[in-house]
Every structure is written in structure tokens, then in C-alpha cells.
Amino acid sequence: MSTESAAVREAIAGELRLMNPGVRVSRSLARELLDPEFVEVGASGRRWTYEEMLAELPGMDGAAEGGPRYQPSDFTGVLLAPGLVHLTYETTFEGNRARRSSLWRRQGTATYRLYYHQATPVPPECG
Template sequence: MTEESVAAAVAAELRLLDPAVRGSRALVAALLDPEFTEVGSSGRRHTYADTVASLPDHPGGPGDDAVYEPSGLTGVLLAPGLVQLSYETLLAGQRARRTSLWRWDDGTGSWWMYYHQGTPVPPGIP
């Protein structure tokens, strides 16, 4: 189940980077755990409600010329039903290192993002 769990979390993470998904509050809400929190690359802390309400207006959404370009995405099963993903994104020339925790919900039979953090990578840092 390890490989399947990690693959499912990766697929869900990539959906959240898709401009069409980012532009839909319903699609975003379906991928986020109700207890979701994020520490964004801005340093701000976001809750589930904040994220569902504001994500369609953030960069990388529909109609925005800039799209997230993920690279080096890797994952590990930390415990049954808990996957950690790590990767880097490029958006409009800005790099960020990211990590997410995805947890399985038996009630819905789906993976939900529980936590996300983005850390900007300053220019010149390999």
C-alpha cells in the first residue's frame, strides 16, 4: 500500500497546482482536510476557510499567465494513512521549496491535504 498511498497523494498535490482546480472553491475544498493549515511562502498562516475563500484569487489560477512548475516531487509514507511530500516549484521566476502532509479519510475514502508549507528560495541558492 505504500507506493499506492504516495502515488495518490502526489496526484492530489498536482491537482491542487492545476489552474482549473485552483480557480474552483468546490474543487479546492474537496482536497483540503477540514483541519488544514498552511504556512505560506509569504510567512502567513492560513486556515481551511482562508484557503478555500482566497485560493482562486492567488497566482497560478485560471486566467493567470503564471503557472506552478513542480520539480523533484518525492513522497514517503510516515504512518498508515499519512504521506509527506516534498518538492520545489517555480512560479513567475520565483522558486519555493514545499512540503505537504496528506492524510487518508476513511469516511470519504479520499486523501486530504492536512498541512502545507512553502519556503522561498532566494536567488543564487542551488
């Protein structure tokens, strides 16, 4: 297996873990997946920092056990440089679609952590 495919698989696994309600409600589990310099531009257009995301994630969509969950699809990924993976994919949540782009960073011997995330809503009329 190539280093690129292993890195991409690790980043995809991290994305999927972040969609798990048990991780979303646990500050300690979410902290393992978010880079300390994490930034997100959400589908709402809001900019989120590391501390803001850790504080708000338990109350965000997809965090309720037994509630609606994000349905991801069409993951693609590439190793941009050693320790830096770019993912793109799409999610559906309660009928709303978003196209997503993430950068996952590994520093030293640590695991990959989400460094940057952006979500763009997909209007219903778009295919």
C-alpha cells in the same frame, strides 16, 4: 504495487490537481482536496486556515486560466503511517523558487486530502 507507492502517487496527484487553475478557482473542487483541518504556512510566512484558503485560492497565483502556472519538480514522498503521506518538492513560479513540504491525510475510506503545507522561498543565490 506497494501500499506506500500507491499512497504517495495519490498525494502527488492531489498536489498537481491543486496547481490546476480550474481547481484553484472552484471552491467545490478545492474542498475535495483540502482536509477540514488544513493549515498552511505560505512562502510569505502567512498562516492560512481551511476557510481562508478556500476563500482566497481563486485569486492567488496560478489561478488564472492561460496565466502563469506553478512548475513542480523533484517530488519525493513517504508513507509515515497508515493514512499519512509526507511529500517534499520544489516549485518555480515566474522565476521564483520555493521548497515545499506537505502532509496528506486519509481518514476512513476517504481519499487523501491536504492536511498541512509549508512553502519556503529559495533565494536566487541558493542552488
